[in-house]
Amino acid sequence: MPGRLAPSIRPRDAGPLLRGPHSGAAVAPLAAALADLVVDALLREVMLTPKPGLVDRRNTGSHRDMDVATFEASAAALRPGFAGFVTLGAGIAPLPPEAVLECARPVGLACERAMLAATGGVNTHKGSIFAFGLLLTAVGRLWAAGLPVDADAVCDEVARIAAGLVARELRRPGEPRTAGERLFRRHGLTGARGEAESGFATVRYRALPVLERALAEGRDTDTALAAAFLHLLAHNADTNLAARGGIGGLGFARAAAVRLLQAGGVDAADYAARLCALDDAFIARNLSPGGSADLLAVAWTLHRLPFVLRDGPPARTW
């Protein structure tokens, strides 16, 4: 796997947000800055255009119940909850990792309620709430413990927090209650839980190196995000795709992404036309790679994390 390129910024770098409580710094500025970062990541994701089957500025993809404005309203409603995860993590830093999920789940459920209230009952960010709940709680814990806070450290802490989640929630007896649980029973897909338990391995070893290499080569942000998204689409076992199109739908989407990557990806001669044609093909099949969209926002957040910790919150570009 290509190596990571972002700087690994450690407490000694003494950025305004980096010093933990041992220096008396309060967690609130950190929580606010990271909530801004995640909202920025969610809005960059939905604005990235075109994305096959997903809501973007070209169309609403395979969705009739949500558009860009729905995602903007949802992201704004989630900002307090995202800050709450960081504050929670800092407050429970002494707890062992296996005790964290139980503390975080009520915050996650409150976020889901805030999302549904802001969207009129539409699921815009359920997967993102789960992923970022883990990520932000992990950051709060590392920061409070005065430990290094970079992409690798955060992913390792997420893996520790989510350890055993698949066995506990997907292998349990009884009727499946969600698409994710049904897909595990039928096809062994572990979805958001498996990705979390792996420490966001698909992001860490696939999307993030592609994103950072493209940026280091001078590509603009949207091109770098598009390149990372293509790798996610090719490699991520996205249960949204399988829930909508069956295992065949997931295979169709991944094979199409692999073909586009083999043709040069974002540098393919007819890239834009091919991506729009793929968008139309996904819509015709009611396919939506929502999980990969969530992970794209996670990749952006992990990439920007060291910079936000050192330089403060991102400019609100929306």
Ligand SMILES: CC(C)(COP(=O)(O)OP(=O)(O)OC[C@H]1O[C@@H](n2cnc3c(N)ncnc32)[C@H](O)[C@@H]1O)[C@@H](O)C(=O)NCCC(=O)NCCS
């Ligand atoms: C854990 C949750 C999200 C699992 O939901 P579900 O059973 O539907 O799982 P499933 O894996 O199918 O997908 C949930 C969502 O995750 C995203 N997703 C799907 N596949 C993937 C994947 N491979 N990788 C990452 N995200 C994915 C999609 O957006 C999807 O809508 C949910 O059951 C839950 O517990 N929500 C409560 C909030 C919570 O737990 N918060 C914790 C904060 S730490």
Ligand SMILES: Nc1ncnc2c1ncn2[C@@H]1O[C@H](COP(=O)(O)OP(=O)(O)OP(=O)(O)O)[C@@H](O)[C@H]1O
């Ligand atoms: N730009 C995007 N467009 C659509 N979905 C996205 C986007 N970004 C992220 N997602 C993710 O995809 C999920 C929505 O996908 P989907 O609508 O298939 O899920 P669902 O609501 O469980 O299914 P259904 O709408 O069929 O009930 C959201 O939970 C969100 O996490």
